[in-house]
Amino acid sequence: MADVTITNTSTGAKATCPAGSNFREVAQAQDLDVAFGCESGICSTCLIQIKSGQANIAPKTEQEEFTLDARGVAPDDMNTRLGCQCQINGDVEFEPGM
Ligand code: FES
Incomplete structure (x- = not known):
């Protein structure tokens, strides 16, 4: 798969x-x-605001x-989005927080 x-x-x-x-996993490793x-x-500590690339993130889980x-x-x-729940399929820009 291509890198993003x-x-x-x-x-x-x-x-x-x-x-x-x-x-x-990526955010913690890098x-x-x-x-x-x-x-x-569950806790929503990892709330992020997606600035670009919304379509490059898998749909929300239940x-x-x-x-x-x-x-x-x-x-x-x-x-x-919740960062811990997001699968990244393409380039994404984000800011932490709500
Ligand atoms: S909801 Fe708790 S770390 Fe993502």
């Missing part, structure tokens, strides 16, 4: 990984400056939808 680039636009940190990688807690889609709903995120909001 994940960019933290708030710090300029970049990571390269194979398409299909888990955002959390220091993208994202905080994680439960790592299973767990992600549940947790985002509890935080008041609209179901059709494709910019707010």
Whole structure:
């Protein structure tokens, strides 16, 4: 699979990984400056705002939808995601937080 680039636009940190990688695993291995807690889609510590490449992230899991709903995120909001739940299939730019 082709490599893709994940960019933290708030710090300029970049990571390269194979398409299909888990955002959390890449962010932790390559220091993208994202905080994680439960790592299973429950605590929402890993909230990120997608600045570009929304279509390059796999659809929300049921767990992600549940947790985002509890935080008041609209179901059709494709910019707010849980980093620990995202599969990255193409280039993405993001900022940590809500
Ligand atoms: S680290 Fe808890 S929801 Fe992602």
